[in-house]
Amino acid sequence: MKRSIVYAVFLSLCASGVSSQTPVSFIPYQEAKPIVEALSEIAPLEIRDATPSLREQVWNAWVIKRDREIRKRLSLGDADSVINFLLFGTSFTAAPRLTGAQLKVLTDELEGRPMPAVSSVHRVLEQRTEDLIRGAVSPGSNERLDFVRKTMEANGIRFTEKDALTKAAFFLYENEKRVLREQQGYAQALAEAKSLNDATEEFAEVSKLYKDRGLSLDTSLPPNFAIEAALKDMLQKQLVGPNVVKRIGIIGPGLDFTDKQEGFDFYPVQTVQPFAVVDSLLRLGLSDPKDLDVDILDLSPRVLRHVERIAAAGAKGQGYVLQIPMDRNRNWQPELVTFWQSLGDRIGSPVTPIAAPSAMNSVVTRAFRVQARLASRMKAVNVNVVLQKAASASPERGYDLLIATNVFVYYETFEQCLALANIAAMLKPGGYLLTNNLLLELPGTMMQSQGHTVSNYYSNQEGGDTIVRYKRR
Secondary structure, eight states: OHHHHHHHHHHHHHHOOTTOOSOEEEOOHHHHHHHHHHTTTTSOHHHHHSOTTTHHHHHHHHHHHHHHHHHHHHHHHHHHHHHHHHHHOOSSOSSOOOOHHHHHHHHHHHTTOOOTTHHHHHHHHHHHHHHHHHHHHSOTTOHHHHHHHHHHHHTTOOTTSTTHHHHHHHHHHHHHHHHHHHHHHHHHHHHHHHTTOOHHHHHHHHTTTTTTSOOOOBOOSHHHHHHHHHHHHHHHTTSSOTTOOOEEEEEOOOBBOOOSSSOOSSSOOBOOHHHHHHHHHHHTTOOOGGGOEEEEEESOHHHHHHHHHHHHHHHTTOOEEEEEEEEGGGOBOHHHHHHHHHTTTTTEEEOOOOOOOTTOTTEEEEEEEEOHHHHTTEEEEEOOTTTEEEOOSSGGGSEEEEEESSSGGGSOHHHHHHHHHHHHHHEEEEEEEEESSOOOOOTTOSEEEEEEEEEEOBTTSOOEEEEEEEEEO
16 A cells, blocks of 8 residues: 555656646556456556556556657657648748649659659759758747757757758758658558548547657647537537536647648747637637636647746736638638637737738738737646546536547557546546547446537538547546
């Protein structure tokens, strides 16, 4: 018994983060044991092989080790963001953004299928590479270029050394090849999932598509439209009522850094989802702004620091400005356009947006300033929800609602089940998790799916999300 108490204290200390005053702890073995036993074939080998008397001790060591491994995946995700910035950014170069057709040329070249247009694509990419490295050498006040420099430095590139520029170019080239190969692999995996001819099986496979990928923070607007549609559906089905959502947690909200589809880099780095969810809750009458607490649950130091700055500025009376772009060439569904037009009207006031570069004439932007008092209520909680949970004083003080879009897709089934157990522990009885991933419900789990809502984003019906709602029993 004494050993268990010592381990519990040790785990709690290891789980605590400088960004959070909320108590955080690792999932104890007794809570994980049903999952380990039900999924024994895919549970970690060292836990399966441990004798019953040592299994709890082995578990305590494993969760600490695994938490470190998961957090290390952030560095590879950072490299992914740098490559997206290289291919599609506009703030550091006058060279055009790469198109889907040009990326296919590069992918075909990697696969040994040379294309006639490869030389012209290489010229564009070489120019963008030179410009990005030049920007990383002297980033000035450009937050994204400073991030590129720090990412390169974390990978052993010292800009004070003579061969730094060569190393930087090689770093970009190697990661560009990796990202293109990974994207090709994901496309093949999606095709294989579709070939199952079973919508549920396809959803389950897609829901763990990035289990071996770095943890990327890049995000986009449309999933927030899907969340509002799911909340509206729940209200119509009387699953929730007026002003019942008082405490919410946004798991892994991400940062709008740059992205090949919905994100751009002509405005400051921002986080959108916490404010979009609050806006939706107020629009639907599900929350009262005076009683609403918002926690950001994340393991990324970048996200946590960003949220802390938002809250600190809000406490000084400074609202948070959000730029909301729309690319008219993306052919958004009318409902998504309406969402874009109304976003922010319950939590802020319009301000003059930052105009898109002239070369991006299909992009229009709205902007609004979030009320300072709402910004000040954002709290950063350093927690890895796969292995950890943020504690509350009592079950009644748990979360009414947790949101996690494009989060569990980075984990395989065993770790998704651990995450679901931690989420159950953080929710109030009757509270909900909304996610666009299909999670396995083991017998005896405290979480049960309560249906789903499908949202299409584009007029060609090729993009969208299914939001599944899970309720704590």
